[in-house]
Amino acid sequence: MARTMAEKVWEEHVVRRAEGEPDLLYIDLHLVHEVTSPQAFEGLRLADRAVRRPDLTIATEDHNVPTENILLPIADPVSRTQIETLRKNASDFGVRLHPMGDIEQGIVHVVGPQLGLTQPGMTIVCGDSHTSTHGAFGALAFGIGTSQVEHVLATQTLPMTPFKTMAVTVNGTLPSGVTSKDVILAVIARIGTGGGQGYVIEYRGEAIRQLSMEARMTICNMSIEAGARAGMIAPDETTFDYIKGRPHAPTGADWDAAVEHWRSLRTDDEAVFDAEVVLDAAELSPFVTWGTNPGQGLPLDASVPDPADFADPTERAAAEKALAYMDLAPGVRLRDVRVDTVFLGSCTNGRIEDLRSAAEVIRGRRVADGVRMLVVPGSMRVKEQAAAEGLDEVFRAAGAEWREAGCSMCLGMNPDQLKPGERSASTSNRNFEGRQGKGGRTHLVSPLVAAATAVRGTLSSPADL
Amino acid sequence: MEKFTVHTGRAVPLRHSNVDTDQIIPAVYLKRVARTGFEDGLFAAWRAADPDFVLNRPEYAGGTVLVAGPDFGTGSSREHAVWALQDYGFKAVIAPRFADIFRGNSLKGGLLTVLLPQDVVERLWALVEADPSTEVTVDLVAREVRAPGVTEPFELDDYTRWRLMEGLDDIALTLRHTDAIADYETRRKPWLPVTQ
Numbered sequence A: 001m002a003r004t005m006a007e008k009v010w011e012e013h014v015v016r017r018a019e020g021e022p023d024l025l026y027i028d029l030h031l032v033h034e035v036t037s038p039q040a041f042e043g044l045r046l047a048d049r050a051v052r053r054p055d056l057t058i059a060t061e062d063h064n065v066p067t068e069n070i071l072l073p074i075a076d077p078v079s080r081t082q083i084e085t086l087r088k089n090a091s092d093f094g095v096r097l098h099p100m101g102d103i104e105q106g107i108v109h110v111v112g113p114q115l116g117l118t119q120p121g122m123t124i125v126c127g128d129s130h131t132s133t134h135g136a137f138g139a140l141a142f143g144i145g146t147s148q149v150e151h152v153l154a155t156q157t158l159p160m161t162p163f164k165t166m167a168v169t170v171n172g173t174l175p176s177g178v179t180s181k182d183v184i185l186a187v188i189a190r191i192g193t194g195g196g197q198g199y200v201i202e203y204r205g206e207a208i209r210q211l212s213m214e215a216r217m218t219i220c221n222m223s224i225e226a227g228a229r230a231g232m233i234a235p236d237e238t239t240f241d242y243i244k245g246r247p248h249a250p251t252g253a254d255w256d257a258a259v260e261h262w263r264s265l266r267t268d269d270e271a272v273f274d275a276e277v278v279l280d281a282a283e284l285s286p287f288v289t290w291g292t293n294p295g296q297g298l299p300l301d302a303s304v305p306d307p308a309d310f311a312d313p314t315e316r317a318a319a320e321k322a323l324a325y326m327d328l329a330p331g332v333r334l335r336d337v338r339v340d341t342v343f344l345g346s347c348t349n350g351r352i353e354d355l356r357s358a359a360e361v362i363r364g365r366r367v368a369d370g371v372r373m374l375v376v377p378g379s380m381r382v383k384e385q386a387a388a389e390g391l392d393e394v395f396r397a398a399g400a401e402w403r404e405a406g407c408s409m410c411l412g413m414n415p416d417q418l419k420p421g422e423r424s425a426s427t428s429n430r431n432f433e434g435r436q437g438k439g440g441r442t443h444l445v446s447p448l449v450a451a452a453t454a455v456r457g458t459l460s461s462p463a464d465l
Numbered sequence B: 001m002e003k004f005t006v007h008t009g010r011a012v013p014l015r016h017s018n019v020d021t022d023q024i025i026p027a028v029y030l031k032r033v034a035r036t037g038f039e040d041g042l043f044a045a046w047r048a049a050d051p052d053f054v055l056n057r058p059e060y061a062g063g064t065v066l067v068a069g070p071d072f073g074t075g076s077s078r079e080h081a082v083w084a085l086q087d088y089g090f091k092a093v094i095a096p097r098f099a100d101i102f103r104g105n106s107l108k109g110g111l112l113t114v115l116l117p118q119d120v121v122e123r124l125w126a127l128v129e130a131d132p133s134t135e136v137t138v139d140l141v142a143r144e145v146r147a148p149g150v151t152e153p154f155e156l157d158d159y160t161r162w163r164l165m166e167g168l169d170d171i172a173l174t175l176r177h178t179d180a181i182a183d184y185e186t187r188r189k190p191w192l193p194v195t196q
């Protein structure tokens, strides 16, 4: 029977199937960080259980870590305890950990791919919803809660109920200045924050195939913002080229066998998706959010919508509430919205290509007066590479702050936060109320828009410079 | 895990759609390493900012059934959202649509998430707003929600229902199949990466 890629990967991982029960799936890689794991390790201790496969587990410190003075003790005692707890758990249970200061430390979804641990056809989980990022390689990757983290630690499996499949096809070629971030924001605006619910989304079509691995990760990353369980992209030469030579990539005869298998993972021509969405790349343009959920987005050329224009009463109420929180009036041109802060980073857009593209826009220009720009590489490796290319100097010369790796202002668990009433253009993935700091207001944007906004002080694209 | 069979309690109407996990429990409350005591983080920003927020209103104190709008629990995978609701005293959440991960977490941890159509949710809101002492029954055995003038079936797969009614946690169930796991491990592709 013809099958989709997601169904093929699922089938390959079924450990046990019984009538009327969820399938028990084997997990190939378990990523761990400090926030969602303490209670899971504690659970193991209480039940006197071990980690079944420490060799399929890897931990890093990302959510809480400061991005300045990282060799000093963490000032916030609660954050410090959480980091120390992870270190103790990793050492007690034999789990490999990349702590602050280590060259492989960084955001968990940046670290996995860059080490070559993320490969096509794998099942990958992490106590973090943006685990969907790894689907860019054709892996089935999903975020889990802490009980499930404990379950995977103890058994290396998860009981899972089947999903539905959705194809998001982007035909044609993206216009210049339009990035994968704009694509995914447009997809979410189209299908809504609940539109992908229960589905694994496969992104396909010419525009997707033309994307680099890093751009593909940005798209799959935000599948969760569309409510989907996971996002996937079929592995191809771009994928293989990216993986080849990385520390954990297969080598020699293993490499050939792996590639042959990976090629077999693509969705069969006759396979049928449960739902389909089609976009025309040529019609897309830089996209920004105006509200407090990622589905509330519009092209940068548009104006703040009028809640009265929403036919659906729930959406209308949500828009009213969002505009009140965002302190925006209907009809204001998005290009006229002034920001205080620009955040370039996160697991969505904190990779080397993101930094490169933003640096190109910033080079030789200045961050506008009254605007602070934070550049936070997704990992220490990304930071090192950016520095080798001189990007740190480009950002510093423009007046931006160049920081150490971590989640930082994506969720403001460390000192990098918006103050009440401040407004950011952020390359992260969530514009929820207070996400970047209590009372802070967030506009989600691409790295290109972030850089141009930093220069002009209002939401802008490079074409405006 | 506590067994869940039938629960009757007062309901709290939360007239919001897209209630994300950052609202249910803001990130600053996630720094703790213990498993209990998250009730103070529940809707912390809304409770602090708005004296009229439904959890601040005395007439809804002690409610155990939360009735919310569509797409409840979107956003992060933080199970702390479920813990905060439970620590605060909620036994069940009723909404027209839940985010997947939140729903998964809730059903693993024994917080019953009940899917009911929007119009039924509207009727429940109207009922409890008219009379905050109205009691709502969430009956997992009969897979039914009952309130004065409302009798509405809901769907939940047999397996999850059985697990909740027995109060069984997944790990113990899976560990019964250790042989199957070990057997699967002998069949894994040899090139798959290891971290050590």
Ligand code: SF4
Pocket (backbone or CB within 6 Å): A062, A063, A107, A108, A109, A128, A130, A346, A347, A348, A406, A407, A410, A411, A428, A429
């Ligand atoms: S960068 Fe943001 S979204 Fe990504 S893992 Fe960190 S906190 Fe989560």
